[in-house]
Structure formats: structure tokens, C-alpha cells
Amino acid sequence: MKNKQIFLYFIAVLLTLIFLVPVIYIIASSFKPMNELFSANPTFFPREFTLDNYIKAIKRGNFLRYIFNSFFVATTSTIIAVLINTMSGYALAKFRFKGDTFIIMVILSTIMLPLEVIMVPIFSVLRAFGLYDSMWALIVPAAATPTGIFLMRQYLLTIPDEIIQSARIDGASEWRIFYSIILPNAKPAIATLAIFSFMWRWNDYIWPLIAISSPEKYTIQLAIANFTGEFGADYSSIIAMSAISMIPMLIVFIIFQKQFVQGTARSGMKG
Numbered sequence: 001m002k003n004k005q006i007f008l009y010f011i012a013v014l015l016t017l018i019f020l021v022p023v024i025y026i027i028a029s030s031f032k033p034m035n036e037l038f039s040a041n042p043t044f045f046p047r048e049f050t051l052d053n054y055i056k057a058i059k060r061g062n063f064l065r066y067i068f069n070s071f072f073v074a075t076t077s078t079i080i081a082v083l084i085n086t087m088s089g090y091a092l093a094k095f096r097f098k099g100d101t102f103i104i105m106v107i108l109s110t111i112m113l114p115l116e117v118i119m120v121p122i123f124s125v126l127r128a129f130g131l132y133d134s135m136w137a138l139i140v141p142a143a144a145t146p147t148g149i150f151l152m153r154q155y156l157l158t159i160p161d162e163i164i165q166s167a168r169i170d171g172a173s174e175w176r177i178f179y180s181i182i183l184p185n186a187k188p189a190i191a192t193l194a195i196f197s198f199m200w201r202w203n204d205y206i207w208p209l210i211a212i213s214s215p216e217k218y219t220i221q222l223a224i225a226n227f228t229g230e231f232g233a234d235y236s237s238i239i240a241m242s243a244i245s246m247i248p249m250l251i252v253f254i255i256f257q258k259q260f261v262q263g264t265a266r267s268g269m270k271g
Helices: 001-030 054-060 063-094 100-111 115-128 136-140 148-156 160-167 174-185 186-205 206-211 220-231 235-266
Strands: none
Touching: 001 235, 054 063, 054 235, 063 100, 063 136, 063 186, 063 220, 063 235, 100 115, 100 148, 115 136, 115 206, 136 186, 136 206, 148 186, 160 174, 174 186, 174 220, 186 220, 186 235, 206 220, 220 235
């Protein structure tokens, strides 16, 4: 048994290193000067360490503004998505009403629809409400997702109904039950949903490309893609900004990694 555990740990470490190599290479390359980046004899780590790539990108590309835009969109949409998806998942998991099964089936069926299919209707609705070319055009469509609703419903099904019934007998309102019982017990699933939601909004490129036209409202991913067209093929600065764009996701995952593992493990226990 001990040898089997050692073998499994070895495989886990090996796979971790394989996945980390590209990330480490990007970070290391972000400190290389341009001539070393395209050297005929490339090295994994920089021979000459420099911060000019970061300084140049921040000064010339106004990337601090783009990072703030991405952080605002990702954080705001994540908070709204967690609230709405948790409330929807609670209603579908703990309430029985006419048509609830049909609603669940409709929500699940929309998971199979790619973004490209619904981009035009979403764009038309946003434009009708005057939200085009605004930060809210990136936040509102992500307010509720079928994946988030399904995740929260599956997790909340694991909470015993007796706890909720006892709270109702004691005179607790539905809002009090949701705030005092559902939210504390759903922390692992909420953390999982928050990580996914933040990651989706932070790394999103297609939708900001459609919904945003003003350069000052660009997100970090959109700004990186347009950095080549505006300043030429300055790949050293692009790599530097790509390295910076990974930091928020790493921080969010490190903070919520324990709850993330618990949430993904328990969300599929009950159907």
C-alpha cells in the first residue's frame, strides 16, 4: 500500500510539473530582453534579467487601466452571479412547484448551447437597453449561468430538508433561512462557483470584443490582443502582460482551493 501511495504521489508531482512548465516559461520569458527572446540559442531562464518589458507595457500600453477594468468586471459579475445562482439553486433544490422539473430541464439544455449561438440575441437585448459599450455589457450577461445554477442545486440537495423545516417551525423567514442556513452550509459550492465565474470573466475575450468598442474600456485580454496592432509586434511586452494576467487567478485559486475541492466533490453526490 505504501509503494502504491508513493507511485501515485510521483505521478501527481510529474503531472503538476508538466502543466507548470509552460507557465514557468512564460514568466521567465517576461524578464528577457527582446534580442534574447528570439535568440537562435534560446534558454529557459533569462541570461540577462530585465524589468523593461513590464515598465514599457505599463507606460505605453496603459495596462494598469485594463487590469482595473478586468478586475472590476470579474469581481462585480462574480458577486452578482454567486447571489443569483445560489438563490436559483436553492429554489430548485428545496421548493416543489408546478413546472419545476421542466424549468430544470430547460436550464440543463442551455448548457449545450455554445456562446456563438446566443451572442446575437444577447447583443440585441443589451443594445436595446442602452448597455452597449459599457462595463455592464460584460457584467449583466454573466449574472446567471446554467452551469452555476446546476452546480448550486446539486450541492444544496445534500443539505437535509429537516434543518430547513425546523427553522420554519421556529418561525424563521425564507430570507433568514437562506442567509443563516443555506449560505453558511454552501460555502464550498459558493467558492467553486466564485472561482469559475472569476476565471470565465477574467479570461473572456470573444464577448468583450463584441460588446466593447472604446479602447479605454478594454479588458486585459482584449488589450493584449490589440497590443500587437497598436504598437507593432512587441512580443516581450505582450508576454509580460500575459504573465501579469495570470496573477489574479492564481491568488483566487490559492485562497479558495480547499473549498473548491470540497465543492466539486460534493456537488455531484445527489441528483
